[in-house]
């Protein structure tokens with residue numbers, strides 16, 4: 001039997017009376033890349049800290065490869081936090097050396113390769129690095145131990161599109177080599193490319209969880225474009241199959257779980273310039289998942 005790599009069961013984390021994470025249950029299976037999405041303040045970093053034993057859960061349980069987190073966990077698990085935890089007065093090379101001395105799994109050859117990939121000079125002091133270069137250094141340190149488990153909190157923070165792509169490829173490469181990755185990102189395109197599984201948090205709660213293909217297949221968009229402004233739709237959006245609508249000028253968009261073709265026919269009867277039934281991308285799914293419930297105005 002293979003053990004679930006990261007198992008989070010009914011995790012709640014409160015800061016005073018504020019619940020940053022509420023009843024989160026999430027399993028990340030070996031070799032999978034799981035992308036955690038959520039608006040600012042949704043609880044992603046808090047969940048990561050609880051998973052890694054850096055914050056004490058108020059309730060719930062966490063296991064990494066079937067066991068509680070101990071210092072030994074970090075020999076094979078690497079964490080790149082959202083904010084850099086580098087020492088400003090130390091050089092890049094000194095950080096790599098510190099990593100080598102403190103982790104028996106450090107691979108100097110891998111560190112060299114990664115320094116070259118990110119074009120980082122060993123002699124440079126951290127205080128002279130740009131924000132993106134600091135992110136790169138943290139990734140280099142994390143990947144230099146060839147971790148079996150990688151937890152990355154916004155790994156592309158401050159990186160330009162070229163290095164964002166490098167990070168994406170490094171994640172895919174690590175997973176192909178057997179690593180399991182849990183990462184958060186506001187770059188939805190990056191999540192769509194790298195993740196096989198996506199979990200979406202909103203106000204501390206898990207609102208959606210599934211494979212990228214499952215989530216994409218679960219909804220359609222019916223889009224109608226009118227000559228003038230969108231006419232009265234005779235209560236169309238009150239249809240329970242419509243999850244949410246958007247109206248921008250002449251464009252009307254309904255997000256539906258099922259019945260897309262029938263809703264398209266009803267819209268067509270109102271004489272628009274065009275009506276189409278479209279597939280969703282991950283950004284649509286994310287925006288739907290974190291949008292507020294249908295407003296009364298939507299049902300006009």
Ligand code: ATP
Pocket residue numbers: 015018020038039040041042043044045046047082
């Ligand atoms: P972002 O995408 O902006 O990084 P996030 O999803 O990572 O956000 P968290 O940093 O986990 O969100 O924060 C979740 C909520 O918990 C926020 O409302 C934040 O203000 C609150 N919070 C986080 N840490 C603490 C703390 N130490 N004390 C009190 N509240 C906290």
